[in-house]
Amino acid sequence: MIIPDPLTPEGAAVIDLHEQMEDLENRSGEWPGAEVVDILGPWLADFDFTCVPTPARWVAGSAWVLRRQDRHEDVVTLWADEASALACLAQHARANWDNVWGGEGIPDFPPSSDRRAVDLYYGPRDERGDEDYWLYADDIGRLASTMPEPDGFRFPGEEFCAQANSTAVFHPMTGPDDDGLPCIEAGGVLVFAYLDPDMQAVRVSVDLDTAVEQLVRGDATIPLHVEVGNATVFSAGSRAVPARSRTGRMSRLTGWVRWMCWWRED
Structure with missing residues (x-):
């Protein structure tokens, strides 16, 4: 059995139609065709059957996006955290250290620090030549029908x-x-x-x-x-559904967390 959800526009409309038809039957003892048409006409006019509902976009997670570019390749990879992405970039820098070796301020061997190795290899952004990179965090979207x-x-x-x-x-x-x-x-x-x-x-x-x-x-x-x-x-x-009850649950959860923090400090 399908139970209309009054928290959705569709569910509320179905409940409203049921109440109108029930009232008609109570008044007339039946559903007279002409009066049913008078009820259904305005009710159906509230619906739009010409367009497909647009899926809602929800955030399903996040990832660090690393794009590395040079004369030979343009590679995009995804990473769970910034440190991992930076380590991958540093690995590339160390493997190609001969490209920058001998330059001003460049040591003979790449440093053990990933951040330092990347900074020395690529240099300031406005002075980079054929090689460059972009590293940033972005949401992973999901379309919920x-x-x-x-x-x-x-x-x-x-x-x-x-x-x-x-x-x-x-x-x-x-x-x-x-x-x-x-x-x-x-x-x-x-x-x-x-x-x-x-x-x-x-x-x-x-x-x-x-x-x-x-x-x-x-x-x-x-x-x-x-x-x-x-x-x-x-x-x-x-x-996700309208957050009628989520507010209460979240407020109780927040209160519990605050109580736990107070209890630990006491």
Whole structure:
């Protein structure tokens, strides 16, 4: 059964039509053809069937863009962070150090610092000749269609999500010798957050294999949106809706974070 969403223009229009037809039936005991036409005419006039809805653009992550250009090639590569892009550029500079060796202020061997090696190799931007580079961060866009899923998939509503979130379970490690990892489980989705000495980083992993069937689309994928701070680092299959309830959740989250900061300082 399809449930019209009153938060969308289409859903509100369907509900309005239902109320008008219900009122007509209550007054007349039936749906007289002439009066039905009088209702449907203005109602259909509010719709535009001539154009295809424009997909909304969402930020699905970000990347560092490195463009390196010389007489022989023009190469564009993407990197997860600035340091990695700079290291790649420095690697090219060191491999071609003979191109600048002997110039004023240029040492015989490239320095170990990536930034220093790049600055010495390329020199000031207004003095560069055949070789140049551009390095900048940019958003990775994703077009989210406003059309319904072809298989009729609808992400669970507020009631289902509230129930799943309120019954979320934390699975801690039982001790330093435990082979497992700490994770939180909500709706069958497992999210692991832990300190990884091999990666030398705080690591977050998501396991979707045990997700409840209500979250799985017809193509066996699950809508997923990942944020770190205020930045979206990954987004696939998500469809934002009017933020009626998001404000309340975010304010509660902000309050909880502030309380935790106060508790730690106390």
